[in-house]
Every structure is written in structure tokens, then in C-alpha cells.
Amino acid sequence: MSVQNAADLKLRATGIVKRFGDVTALEGVDLEIGTNEFVSIVGASGCGKSTLLSLIAGLEEPSAGTLEVNGMPITGPGRDRGVVFQQATLMPWLTVQQNVEFALRGETDLSRADRADRAREFLGLVGLEGFERARPAQLSGGMQQRVALARSLSYGPEILLMDEPFGALDALTRRTMQELLLEIWDRHRLTVLLVTHDIGEAVVTSDRVIVMSRRPGRVQQIVDVPIARPRALSSERTVEFQDVQDRILGLIHGTE
Ligand SMILES: Nc1ncnc2c1ncn2[C@@H]1O[C@H](COP(=O)(O)OP(=O)(O)OP(=O)(O)O)[C@@H](O)[C@H]1O
Numbered sequence: 001m002s003v004q005n006a007a008d009l010k011l012r013a014t015g016i017v018k019r020f021g022d023v024t025a026l027e028g029v030d031l032e033i034g035t036n037e038f039v040s041i042v043g044a045s046g047c048g049k050s051t052l053l054s055l056i057a058g059l060e061e062p063s064a065g066t067l068e069v070n071g072m073p074i075t076g077p078g079r080d081r082g083v084v085f086q087q088a089t090l091m092p093w094l095t096v097q098q099n100v101e102f103a104l105r106g107e108t109d110l111s112r113a114d115r116a117d118r119a120r121e122f123l124g125l126v127g128l129e130g131f132e133r134a135r136p137a138q139l140s141g142g143m144q145q146r147v148a149l150a151r152s153l154s155y156g157p158e159i160l161l162m163d164e165p166f167g168a169l170d171a172l173t174r175r176t177m178q179e180l181l182l183e184i185w186d187r188h189r190l191t192v193l194l195v196t197h198d199i200g201e202a203v204v205t206s207d208r209v210i211v212m213s214r215r216p217g218r219v220q221q222i223v224d225v226p227i228a229r230p231r232a233l234s235s236e237r238t239v240e241f242q243d244v245q246d247r248i249l250g251l252i253h254g255t256e
């Protein structure tokens with residue numbers, strides 16, 4: 001556990017239970033995530049990863065347990081948390097620029113011009129300058145996910161929640177997006193919680209990897225990733241990367 005004191009603690013889950021009718025998706029999840037930590041969640045399909053993320057996003061309520069951000073209970077969605085899903089869920093009738101501006105409509109201290117500037121800034125950050133006036137349908141899947149990322153970062157959330165954000169992308173685009181995410185995190189430090197099926201992705205990006213047990217989901221083990229920062233995809237060539245990846249694969253396949 002790398003969260004040394006209360007001031008560093010960004011997110012805390014205590015005794016989280018989530019039932020859907022007869023199905024218990026989560027059974028007693030405890031978790032502490034530090035400010036600006038990058039944490040991934042891995043585990044078998046159906047073990048409750050997406051459920052946990054939507055509870056933290058405030059899109060669902062736990063059946064039992066408490067969830068806190070900065071020591072305050074989560075009562076619903078909030079601008080302190082940005083969410084990126086597997087599909088970009090952009091509004092097809094709006095341009096790329098308008099999609100990001102729409103997410104900024106709640107920023108009442110920003111003028112229209114400020115919102116437009118902010119949208120352009122974050123589209124630039126994800127490498128989409130020049131595509132502001134395109135419609136989502138004119139973009140590739142990877143570019144649409146970049147818009148979704150720009151949109152979620154544009155209002156300055158403290159926590160970025162991502163549920164298999166690159167899962168629908170081809171292998172090469174996925175690599176590019178992983179590099180982009182590492183770059184953004186290096187430059188803009190924020191707390192990230194990433195759900196992924198890709199163990200390599202979890203290891204190369206994260207400070208810690210949460211391995212969940214099969215349904216009903218619990219935290220089976222939390223694995224520290226002792227690879228130096230700043231990271232790049234070349235970090236995958238280190239011995240530390242191989243060791244941690246093997247350990248996590250062992251945990252998931254039940255050989256440890
Ligand atoms: N809205 C819902 N209504 C009923 N059951 C649900 C609902 N959401 C999730 N579940 C159930 O909760 C369990 C956990 O689902 P969840 O989607 O969180 O798993 P997951 O770990 O994200 O899986 P995957 O890796 O396949 O995305 C599953 O058994 C699922 O059927």
C-alpha cells in the first residue's frame with residue numbers, strides 16, 4: 001500500500017458489496033488509491049471490474065459499503081471524475097470540437113470563447129489538431145477514443161476512470177494510445193484507474209495492479225510495479241516488467 005497518509009489518499013472503497021438481484025457482482029471490496037497514482041484492475045470476465053468502476057463513477061450505488069473521494073462520500077457522477085468507456089459514445093451530430101465543448105457546458109466560469117479554446121487545447125493534447133470540424137463518423141476508432149479522452153480530461157477531473165478504453169482498437173492503434181496515455185499522465189499527473197484485459201497494458205502503465213478474484217469479485221491481490229518512471233512501451237523490455245507480468249498471469253490462472 002503506497003498511500004502513506006490521509007492527505008495523499010484520493011479514493012477509498014470500504015466493504016463494497018454490489019448485488020444485481022440474485023447475482024452478487026462484488027463482495028467486500030476494500031481499496032485505497034493515492035493522489036496521482038496510476039492503478040489498473042485486471043481479472044476474469046464477469047468478476048465485477050466494470051461494476052466497480054461504475055460505482056466509483058457514481059453511475060450505480062453500492063448495496064453495502066462506502067466510497068469516498070477526498071474523504072467525501074460519492075453520491076453520484078461528478079466533475080471530479082472523468083470516465084472513458086470502451087466505445088467513445090460521442091454525439092454523432094456534433095463536430096469533434098462541439099463534442100468536447102458540450103462536456104464543458106457546466107463550466108459556468110468559462111465564456112463561450114474560453115470553452116472553445118479549452119476544447120482545442122485538449123484536442124491538441126491528444127493529437128487531433130486539424131480535426132476539430134470533423135464528425136465522429138469521419139474518424140477512425142482510435143481517433144474517436146482520442147476525442148473521448150480529450151473530452152474527459154477537458155474539465156480537469158482529479159480522477160480518470162477508464163473501462164477497457166482501448167479494447168475495441170486494433171493492436172497497433174492500441175499501442176499508440178498506450179503511449180499517449182503514458183505521455184499525458186507524465187505531463188498532467190492525475191489519479192487514474194484503468195480496467196483492462198491486457199496484462200501488459202496494466203503493467204507498463206501502472207504503479208499498482210489490482211487482481212480481482214472470480215465472481216463474486218474481491219481484491220485477490222495488489223501487485224506493485226517497480227519499473228522506473230517515466231515509462232514508455234520500451235519499459236516492456238525490462239526484467240521487472242516480465243517478472244510482474246508473469247506474477248499477475250500466475251495469480252489470474254490460479255497457479256500461485
Ligand atoms: N446492470 C446489471 N444488471 C444485472 N447484472 C449485472 C449488471 N451489471 C453487471 N451485472 C453482473 O455482474 C457481474 C459482473 O459484471 P461486470 O460487467 O462488472 O464484469 P466485468 O469484470 O467488467 O467483466 P468483463 O471483463 O467481461 O467486462 C456479471 O455477472 C454481470 O452479469
Ligand SMILES: [Mg+2]
Binds near residue numbers: 049050051163
Ligand atoms: Mg467489463
